Amino acid sequence: MSTVKHVFVTGGVTSSLGKGIIAASLARLLQARGYSVTIQKFDPYLNIDPGTLNPYEHGECFVTDDGAETDLDLGHYERFLDVPTSQANNVTTGRVYLSVIEKERQGNYLGKTVQVVPHITDEIKQRYQTLGKSGRYDIIITELGGTVGDIESLPYIESLRQLKYELGDSNCVVVHLTLIPYLSAAGELKTKPTQHSVKALLELGIQPDILVCRTEHPLPKEMRKKIGLFCNVNHNAVIEARDAESIYDVPLLMQQEQLDRIVLAKLKLSTRQDPDLSTWKDFLFRLKNPQSEINIGLVGKYVELKDAYKSIAEAFVHAGAANNLKVNIKWIHSEHLTRNNAQEKIKGLDGILVAPGFGQRGLEGKLEAIRYVREKNIPFLGICLGMQCAVIEYARHVLRWNGANSTEMDPETLYPVIDLMEGQKNITKMGGTMRLGAYDCQLKPESKLAEIYQSSEITERHRHRYEFNNKYLKSFEQAGLVFSGLNPLTGLVETIELPNHPWFVGVQYHPEYKSTVSKPHPLFVGFVKACFEHKEAEKKPN
Numbered sequence: 001m002s003t004v005k006h007v008f009v010t011g012g013v014t015s016s017l018g019k020g021i022i023a024a025s026l027a028r029l030l031q032a033r034g035y036s037v038t039i040q041k042f043d044p045y046l047n048i049d050p051g052t053l054n055p056y057e058h059g060e061c062f063v064t065d066d067g068a069e070t071d072l073d074l075g076h077y078e079r080f081l082d083v084p085t086s087q088a089n090n091v092t093t094g095r096v097y098l099s100v101i102e103k104e105r106q107g108n109y110l111g112k113t114v115q116v117v118p119h120i121t122d123e124i125k126q127r128y129q130t131l132g133k134s135g136r137y138d139i140i141i142t143e144l145g146g147t148v149g150d151i152e153s154l155p156y157i158e159s160l161r162q163l164k165y166e167l168g169d170s171n172c173v174v175v176h177l178t179l180i181p182y183l184s185a186a187g188e189l190k191t192k193p194t195q196h197s198v199k200a201l202l203e204l205g206i207q208p209d210i211l212v213c214r215t216e217h218p219l220p221k222e223m224r225k226k227i228g229l230f231c232n233v234n235h236n237a238v239i240e241a242r243d244a245e246s247i248y249d250v251p252l253l254m255q256q257e258q259l260d261r262i263v264l265a266k267l268k269l270s271t272r273q274d275p276d277l278s279t280w281k282d283f284l285f286r287l288k289n290p291q292s293e294i295n296i297g298l299v300g301k302y303v304e305l306k307d308a309y310k311s312i313a314e315a316f317v318h319a320g321a322a323n324n325l326k327v328n329i330k331w332i333h334s335e336h337l338t339r340n341n342a343q344e345k346i347k348g349l350d351g352i353l354v355a356p357g358f359g360q361r362g363l364e365g366k367l368e369a370i371r372y373v374r375e376k377n378i379p380f381l382g383i384c385l386g387m388q389c390a391v392i393e394y395a396r397h398v399l400r401w402n403g404a405n406s407t408e409m410d411p412e413t414l415y416p417v418i419d420l421m422e423g424q425k426n427i428t429k430m431g432g433t434m435r436l437g438a439y440d441c442q443l444k445p446e447s448k449l450a451e452i453y454q455s456s457e458i459t460e461r462h463r464h465r466y467e468f469n470n471k472y473l474k475s476f477e478q479a480g481l482v483f484s485g486l487n488p489l490t491g492l493v494e495t496i497e498l499p500n501h502p503w504f505v506g507v508q509y510h511p512e513y514k515s516t517v518s519k520p521h522p523l524f525v526g527f528v529k530a531c532f533e534h535k536e537a538e539k540k541p542n
């Protein structure tokens with residue numbers, strides 16, 4: 001195919017309507033029809049990337065293979081499509097301005113006044129098209145962050161207007177996602193906010209091609225006609241997006257509404273084959289028909305905002321389905337865990353995951369959780385800081401090294417069992433300077449990890465500054481801890497495990513970033529299985 005086709009997804013009325021899920025669902029349907037699709041997200045804030053944002057502000061920071069710290073929507077894209085994203089899939093206003101300002105300093109615009117229009121808009125337009133130039137994709141879906149009408153969204157909307165004009169309507173389709181609220185006092189669905197939001201788009205020169213309407217109730221044909229009439233959109237292209245039980249239902253709901261067909265027709269592309277969604281449906285069936293359930297405690301300090309652990313929660317959904325089990329996550333605030341209440345908070349849970357994180361707050365609670373599950377033979381998975389905590393706990397309570405710590409928490413500790421890598425010591429800038437992205441790991445052939453992965457060579461994504469301090473490796477080994485995975489080039493510790501425990505695993509990397517619907521992550525699948533086995537064993541009288 002010669003031209004790459006573009007689909008833009010904009011949002012109106014309110015934020016949090018689920019643009020990312022609609023974009024990912026559409027992409028999944030097009031992919032199932034044999035098109036090569038990718039999704040990119042443009043975010044209107046000034047941070048260069050969300051890596052410096054507090055998880056309370058923006059939820060989890062998702063990390064790509066090439067080490068980009070990105071918006072959590074990229075996680076949805078990967079989980080739905082099973083195609084890796086990259087730095088180019090997430091662009092922020094900060095990145096756009098940085099590049100324009102750098103070009104200005106290099107003299108690229110010599111003699112010109114550098115302005116939002118045309119310089120910023122040209123930069124955005126060019127970035128809209130970057131992924132399309134790779135030749136790998138038939139269709140690029142672009143999600144625009146924010147809501148139409150926001151001041152900071154204006155350059156993105158203007159760039160979209162220009163691009164649609166330049167490429168033509170059959171190469172560039174705009175899907176506008178809006179809300180149709182239900183007023184219970186009146187007992188009615190209301191279309192006015194949608195009309196206003198489309199009017200705001202029209203004022204900026206954009207006629208949306210398709211309206212996807214989030215609603216709690218069915219959208220009758222008459223209402224679709226009314227919305228169509230007032231928004232210049234054929235009523236067949238006014239689509240209902242009912243609240244779904246699970247985000248994984250949305251592709252099938254969108255298929256029922258024929259969103260993929262309408263998009264293809266507008267793009268003048270053939271519908272090709274009927275979408276092959278057999279693996280997806282199989283997953284959904286398992287998800288909805290679990291044979292049993294387990295309760296896993298997730299110990300972290302951002303538990304008030306579930307989005308802070310989005311990829312972990314989704315990885316459990318995938319791994320649960322793979323095991324025909326429902327995984328209930330019990331969120332445990334690490335700051336509220338103490339030696340005295342660890343038993344009461346953890347007893348009865350089938351496994352514990354200690355989450356990634358930064359800083360001292362909540363650290364002692366994580367150590368208490370680990371001590372408890374290590375001593376009571378309860379399955380444990382520690383991710384990144386969670387693995388580091390397992391090392392600290394082992395040092396303190398098995399090796400009896402009082403005050404052992406990570407130098408992140410205590411720079412003066414006598415036993416810096418987790419320490420900064422040499423290469424990190426002189427880094428003062430915060431953005432994008434951690435050990436980021438995919439690194440290889442060699443697993444010991446006889447280890448639990450190698451059995452779980454069914455392989456001895458793996459690649460996983462990282463996001464951390466601190467590492468296990470190899471100076472202490474021998475002492476830990478003598479005390480029974482197994483370092484089952486190492487980076488083959490640097491010898492840095494990637495995984496730890498305890499052979500005399502039913503299932504005790506810590507990983508310096510983030511397996512959750514690589515779990516998808518079609519490829520549930522083996523580590524989560526193995527952990528969920530171990531938790532279920534633990535539950536069954538507990539039932540039996542000894």
Ligand code: GLN
Pocket residue numbers: 355356357358359383384385386408463464465466467
């Ligand atoms: N704070 C730790 C480090 O920087 C762990 C980071 C994480 O859990 N992502 O090494």
